[in-house]
Amino acid sequence: MRTWPSLSQPDRLPLAILVCAALLLAAVLLASPSTSVVADSSAALSSTSTSNLSCVSLPSPYFVRVNAGGSVYADSTGQVWSADHQFEPCAPPYWGAVGGEVYSNPQPIANTDDDVLYQSQRYFPSGGSYNFWVPVGVYEVELRFAEIYQRTVIGGRVFDVKAEGQTVIGNLDVLQAAGAYYKAYDRTLTVNVADGQLNLEFVRHTDKDAPFISAIAIRQVSSEIPTPTATTTPTPTPTVPSGMYTRDVVVIQDTFTSQGAPYSNYRTATELLAGSGRQLRSWFKFDVAGAGIPAGAIITRADMFLWYTDGGAGDVYLDVFRPLTDWADNTITWNNQPDYDPTAVGGQWIPIDVPGYRSWNITSLFQEWISHAQPNYGVMVTDHNDTNSLGIASMENPIDRPAYIHVTYYVPVPTATPTATATNTPTITPTRTNTPTATSTNTPTATTTSTNTPTATTTSTSTPTVTATETATPTATATPTRRTFIIALPIIVGEL
16 A cells, blocks of 8 residues: 655644745735725715704695694685694694694684684793695785783783794784774784794793694795895885874762662672673773873774673673763762763673683774863773673772773874074175286396206116926826735645
8 A cells, every 4th residue: 555655743833834924915905905995985975964954844835723722624615724733843744833832712713614623722831833745935924813811901912923034913902903802803924934844933021921822824835935036125204103102991880770779879899790781881081181192192903891790691782872961870860870972982792601801993982082182081881782791890890990991092293384584685885996006027038058968777687487397197096906816725635
């Protein structure tokens, strides 16, 4: 049997060292190029990454209607208003309220065919907002309000509305703007949205009641935001008002008369009665003279407020009338009460619900008092041919809610008329003037003076020599490539 010659022990060690070194060198050379390829791939991936500015893509034209504080409602034109809910980022329906609480009151709403939209509201004790994911564009935003909380008075709930961070309605007093409780008041705005989210913020004023909203309608009118152009602003013409002012004019006399007790005087009554087919009449006189309003003031608004205490069988429509002669609250009775102008100054439905102030617009009558077109005999309040009646807090009522008139006015700035002023014209007096006598004058003789002319000297100017600078040409650097090594190893048979 043929056998391979065996190697001696000293011959085995160099061969083993050679094999290990060859294997190590091959591993290093094969690994180095692959590391650079992975780094390049990572850079390529990172350069193509993107980020989304909006979490949802919505179709144009976009629209949404929200019944704030309420449920789904189909209005008188068939349009559907969505139920209110809180905003959840990137969750359907991609809009909602941020903060706030809901309140509702089922009383009928004037100035609208869609009472339901105004009988609920979302109010924000700490301020709050509504957010809407929308396509970029221009939007018509309709805000609907109605004051349905009767413990609020004019000036008691004042707030701002912001759209996209800008104040679009400032110092909003819904009760004053609408003129009464339970009366619809709407505002329409145009808002540009460039960031994909329309934000409406309701900002509470310090020491005022919480802001609120009854309903919101948003409709996209354009997908292109117009580029603003420079506009020349004309110089404003001076306005007539010198400033707007407000006053609360206090009541100084109040009482009521009753047909059922024609000789009775109710000067000390804590509750005044009105209604019952005009058989109960309440009388109020206000301190117009002591209010400090100038006689030439222009009254822009005058609302009389009476505190409703309780009622009878149902709602009452109360009218305000102008007495034709004077009266005194400590002597007036049914039998001696003055006549009144049958044309009502103002009227208002009074729902029988929670106590609170109710208001009547008596601007025209108050203007007549200020301008002395009519004497101040106060007002008489009774029903509008109704059988129901209600109670009104008097000056003597311990709840301390007397009647008053909230007045807004301005004082015109008088225009100065120029007055002609006589000017004395001076009389010209002729003055004698002496005629000068001609005097002979010696004329000097011109003398010629020679002038040396300088000679131009030529100066040589050296021209700079342009020297070429040798520019080094970059040497191409070889890119490492994968190298393949074939290592032939001796086959050792036998014992090492």
